[in-house]
Amino acid sequence: QSALTQPASVSGSPGQSITISCTGTSSDIGGYNYVSWYQQDPDKAPKLMIFDVSKRPSEVSNRFSGSKSGNTASLTISGLQAEDEADYYCSSYTSSSTLFGGGTKLTVL
Amino acid sequence: QVQLQESGPGLVKPSETLSLTCTVSGGSISSYYWSWIRQPPGKGLEWIGYIYYSGSTNYNPSLKSRVTISLDSSKNQFSLKLSSVTAADTAVYFCARGYCSSTSCYSRYFDLWGRGTLVTVSS
Numbered sequence: 253q254s255a256l257t258q259p260a261s262v263s264g265s266p267g268q269s270i271t272i273s274c275t276g277t278s279s280d281i282g283g284y285n286y287v288s289w290y291q292q293d294p295d296k297a298p299k300l301m302i303f304d305v306s307k308r309p310s311e312v313s314n315r316f317s318g319s320k321s322g323n324t325a326s327l328t329i330s331g332l333q334a335e336d337e338a339d340y341y342c343s344s345y346t347s348s349s350t351l352f353g354g355g356t357k358l359t360v361l
Numbered sequence: 362q363v364q365l366q367e368s369g370p371g372l373v374k375p376s377e378t379l380s381l382t383c384t385v386s387g388g389s390i391s392s393y394y395w396s397w398i399r400q401p402p403g404k405g406l407e408w409i410g411y412i413y414y415s416g417s418t419n420y421n422p423s424l425k426s427r428v429t430i431s432l433d434s435s436k437n438q439f440s441l442k443l444s445s446v447t448a449a450d451t452a453v454y455f456c457a458r459g460y461c462s463s464t465s466c467y468s469r470y471f472d473l474w475g476r477g478t479l480v481t482v483s484s
């Protein structure tokens with residue numbers, strides 16, 4: 253199984269909104285509503301930001317939102333802040349495994 | 362609060378078996394899914410497999426023939442063994458806990474992670 257496809261990098265200015273895409277297939281993203289997103293700071297462990305496509309753990313800011321259309325999932329961050337600069341990984345359940353994307357580096361300009 | 366800590370050799374020779382242990386402190390290993398995930402230097406994440414507190418397991422098909430995950434509830438630990446390693450197995454290895462919401466526990470989401478330990482495969 254191949255990793256999910258994410259853009260290598262995205263950028264935005266403080267206060268703006270950005271969207272990170274994650275493309276899979278009908279066997280993973282398209283087949284299940286089990287997409288999650290993780291935020292990872294350098295040399296740190298990832299943090300769960302979104303699960304079940306669009307749900308947030310209680311401690312995650314509502315500036316983070318998730319969605320899905322067909323085989324592509326998206327993470328949107330609104331009101332961009334400097335502290336949002338990090339790597340972001342998508343993940344999807346499959347019938348036999350859990351797949352991750354290659355990661356997207358978010359730069360806050 | 363609950364914390365996870367990986368431990369084990371940082372250097373493993375090619376063709377040998379990589380062995381890591383994750384110690385769960387500040388809480389019980391019961392009622393959760395426990396996973397191993399790795400990240401090669403400068404690359405993305407790869408799920409290795411999980412064990413449920415009951416002992417049931419599920420592994421990444423691409424690694425299944427080489428992976429064993431086990432659990433010792435008396436020590437609040439779970440372990441990873443990866444056999445016949447090559448340089449491609451060089452990575453930071455994380456242990457992680459499956460996320461539990463107010464209604465369900467999941468094997469496919471990870472809400473608590475260890476700090477990770479770098480394992481290098483080299484002679």
